[in-house]
Amino acid sequence: MNKPHLELTGVDMAFDTPKGQFLALDNVNLKIRKGEFVSLIGHSGCGKSTVLNIVAGLLQATRGGCVLDGHEVNTPGPERAVVFQHHALMPWLTVYENVELAVNQVFRKTMSKKEKRDWILHNLTLVNMQHAIDKRPGEISGGMAQRVGIARALSMKPSVLLMDEPFGALDALTRAHLQDALMAIQQDLNSTVIMITHDVDEAVLLSDRIVMMTNGPAASVGEELHVDLPRPRNRVALADDPTYVHCRQAVLSFLYEKQTFPGKSEPASTATEASTDSNAEVEAHTPATVPTDREVNDQPQQRAIA
Amino acid sequence: MSTITQSQNPAPAPRWLNTLTDYLSPGALARSSRNLLLPIIGIALFLVFWQLTAPKVDTSLGSFPAPTDVWEQAGQLWQEHASERERADRFVEMQEARNARILASNPDAEVTIRPYPGAPTFFDQIGTSLVTVLSGFLLATVIAVPLGVLVGLNRYFAAAINPLIQIFKPVSPLAWLPLVTMVVSATYVSDDPMFEKAFLTSMITVTLCSLWPTLINTSFGVAAVDPDLVNVSRVLRLSFWTHTRKVVLPSSVPMIFTGLRVSLGIAWMVLIAAEMLAQNPGLGKFVWDEFQNGSSQSLSRIMVAVLAIGFIGFLLDRLMLLIQKKVAWNE
Numbered sequence: 001m002n003k004p005h006l007e008l009t010g011v012d013m014a015f016d017t018p019k020g021q022f023l024a025l026d027n028v029n030l031k032i033r034k035g036e037f038v039s040l041i042g043h044s045g046c047g048k049s050t051v052l053n054i055v056a057g058l059l060q061a062t063r064g065g066c067v068l069d070g071h072e073v074n075t076p077g078p079e080r081a082v083v084f085q086h087h088a089l090m091p092w093l094t095v096y097e098n099v100e101l102a103v104n105q106v107f108r109k110t111m112s113k114k115e116k117r118d119w120i121l122h123n124l125t126l127v128n129m130q131h132a133i134d135k136r137p138g139e140i141s142g143g144m145a146q147r148v149g150i151a152r153a154l155s156m157k158p159s160v161l162l163m164d165e166p167f168g169a170l171d172a173l174t175r176a177h178l179q180d181a182l183m184a185i186q187q188d189l190n191s192t193v194i195m196i197t198h199d200v201d202e203a204v205l206l207s208d209r210i211v212m213m214t215n216g217p218a219a220s221v222g223e224e225l226h227v228d229l230p231r232p233r234n235r236v237a238l239a240d241d242p243t244y245v246h247c248r249q250a251v252l253s254f255l256y257e258k259q260t261f262p263g264k265s266e267p268a269s270t271a272t273e274a275s276t277d278s279n280a281e282v283e284a285h286t287p288a289t290v291p292t293d294r295e296v297n298d299q300p301q302q303r304a305i306a
Numbered sequence: 307m308s309t310i311t312q313s314q315n316p317a318p319a320p321r322w323l324n325t326l327t328d329y330l331s332p333g334a335l336a337r338s339s340r341n342l343l344l345p346i347i348g349i350a351l352f353l354v355f356w357q358l359t360a361p362k363v364d365t366s367l368g369s370f371p372a373p374t375d376v377w378e379q380a381g382q383l384w385q386e387h388a389s390e391r392e393r394a395d396r397f398v399e400m401q402e403a404r405n406a407r408i409l410a411s412n413p414d415a416e417v418t419i420r421p422y423p424g425a426p427t428f429f430d431q432i433g434t435s436l437v438t439v440l441s442g443f444l445l446a447t448v449i450a451v452p453l454g455v456l457v458g459l460n461r462y463f464a465a466a467i468n469p470l471i472q473i474f475k476p477v478s479p480l481a482w483l484p485l486v487t488m489v490v491s492a493t494y495v496s497d498d499p500m501f502e503k504a505f506l507t508s509m510i511t512v513t514l515c516s517l518w519p520t521l522i523n524t525s526f527g528v529a530a531v532d533p534d535l536v537n538v539s540r541v542l543r544l545s546f547w548t549h550t551r552k553v554v555l556p557s558s559v560p561m562i563f564t565g566l567r568v569s570l571g572i573a574w575m576v577l578i579a580a581e582m583l584a585q586n587p588g589l590g591k592f593v594w595d596e597f598q599n600g601s602s603q604s605l606s607r608i609m610v611a612v613l614a615i616g617f618i619g620f621l622l623d624r625l626m627l628l629i630q631k632k633v634a635w636n637e
Contacts, residue, residue, distance in 0.1 A: 058537055076540040088534035092556045092635030101552060105542045136635070156542075 003070075004031040005192055006055070006160055010064035013050050024050050026218035027064070030211060032160075035190040039203040041251060042213030042222075043259060048196045049164055051213075055194060056082050056162050069159065078106045081158035085165040087145040089137040089152070096133040099123060099152045106156045123155040124148070126185055143174035150182070154189070163195040167202065175199075176235065179206060187231055200255070204247045205235055212254045222259065225250050371606035376613070379606040387427040394422040426587050432614065435577060435588030438505055439622075442512025443573045449513070450520035450569070451562060455550065457521070458528025458558070475518040479511050479576040483583050486510050504586040511580040516573035523565025527558025556635065563630040570626055574619045589615055 013025040024047045032038055040048045053059040055066050057076035066073040068080065076082075089098045099120045107116060124130050127147035137145050146166060153161055166182075167175040183206060186193055197203050203210045207227050214222040227247050229238065238244040353373050363370035371379075405417040426434065457464045487507050494506060531554055539553045581590025593611050596604045 056537075056541065058540060076537070076543065078542055080541070082537065082541050084534050084537070086534060088532070088538050090535060090538075090553065090556065092559075102542055105544060105548070 012063035078156035081153035446517035454524025457525035519568035520565040527561025
């Protein structure tokens with residue numbers, strides 16, 4: 001493997017909280033090839049979203065950094081498009097206008113009016129949403145809105161597609177449907193994808209590589225697993241596939257045997273099971289003080305006028 | 307909010323007719339009785355109570371006016387308005403005729419066209435009040451919305467300006483008025499003034515008192531933009547202006563309009579007091595003049611003004627609601 005497409009080196013992330021510094025990430029290292037589909041999996045609060053936000057440029061790493069195609073990532077940008085967990089469409093714009101906002105911004109100088117229109121419709125067709133271009137996000141289902149979110153991200157022609165639990169808020173059937181759609185699109189475009197997930201099956205089905213993170217605080221990359229399954233993959237056929245079963249087994253064992261669910265296990269059992277630094281930290285923080293992914297995300301935006 | 311949307315339902319006339327044609331259906335009957343009958347019963351009971359108790363309240367200007375007296379005076383005011391209009395028309399005609407005569411005898415003569423010098427009627431005064439309140443409200447909006455956006459976007463600016471908002475918000479129009487009057491008298495000096503000083507004083511007082519709800523709501527709306535949407539905007543690298551125009555403002559439109567509705571309500575309330583003291587020829591001056599006049603009909607005429615003020619305030623709120631429905635995406 002020559003130079004990696006995307007590289008995270010020695011990333012630490014500390015947040016200032018009223019109770020002092022909170023170390024969310026401790027020395028995260030990650031190399032990603034072009035066209036690779038990588039899933040980040042781990043228990044909630046382990047800093048998966050923080051990693052993604054650092055790659056997106058929405059957060060600045062306290063130490064270490066992220067390099068994409070030889071350029072350091074400091075600010076957010078459309079070449080690292082993000083698909084948010086809750087679609088994040090502008091509720092006052094129609095489906096078409098939401099994608100248009102992105103296309104107008106990214107290609108405002110390079111595309112003609114007609115090219116832009118064709119490109120918007122092309123991306124909406126890709127996610128099978130061409131029938132609802134004049135609907136507003138409030139008028140379509142969550143799954144449809146998430147498709148539009150993906151279309152918007154793809155329309156930016158990103159070199160990395162970042163997905164923050166893109167299917168987490170959807171029901172199982174819709175989720176399966178969108179996973180298949182995403183697999184097809186990714187194979188067509190050969191895009192590089194980093195996806196956060198809680199779902200072991202989703203990770204194994206979609207990924208070339210699964211990055212498993214240790215529990216926070218001071219989370220880091222625990223194990224990596226290459227999923228050597230031929231593409232295109234079929235979820236039904238894979239159910240009995242020995243490689244698939246093995247991968248699934250490996251992730252499950254990491255999540256439920258090596259990393260206990262934070263907050264759920266008795267402090268006594270935590271102490272007996274593992275004596276790493278990170279687990280000692282878990283005891284110091286009560287569950288209430290450990291910020292969830294969501295709270296960490298919200299912090300920089302918090303404003304109040306009393 | 308929900309009670310307001312509920313009560314506006316019975317307003318349009320076609321629904322009225324529908325209710326009448328579907329009269330026999332029990333569901334429609336129940337609905338129409340709830341939407342139409344109960345308010346009518348409420349008003350009727352109030353009128354009966356008013357009619358019965360009013361004569362028992364004795365004042366130096368006679369007993370308190372009952373609904374029938376008020377009704378009579380409302381008709382009287384309309385009569386005065388109509389005859390005043392007639393006289394004004396006649397005045398204009400006579401003036402034109404005289405000017406034509408002068409010009410006929412001497413084509414170089416300078417003719418003057420004077421406006422009708424008669425006193426403004428009740429309905430003219432309503433017009434003046436509406437113009438004054440809308441000017442003041444518009445000025446307040448022009449100041450409060452951009453300022454609110456800045457306060458909402460920048461928390462340092464918010465922290466700096468917040469105490470000022472809290473202190474000036476509860477100030478009564480009566481306290482502002484003398485200051486505004488003096489400042490307007492001192493600074494608005496012109497041989498050919500475009501506006502009356504009383505008009506400016508009333509308008510500025512209205513602005514000072516009514517801009518706060520819009521300012522506060524706008525800043526809250528702007529500060530409460532969904533962080534996900536802000537992140538979308540950052541990923542797209544939208545410029546400050548595009549971000550404000552395409553993300554912040556649309557997102558806070560519902561909150562801004564909530565503020566505007568409260569502001570307009572306050573503006574209308576403040577206006578009456580301001581006009582009384584500033585002698586701006588609107589409804590406030592009407593009430594004050596009738597009070598000073600002290601005739602036997604004065605109280606009835608003031609009561610007509612009170613009802614008119616209430617009704618116009620209600621219409622203004624409805625108007626804002628209508629605009630809000632047209633503009634806001636969440637309605």
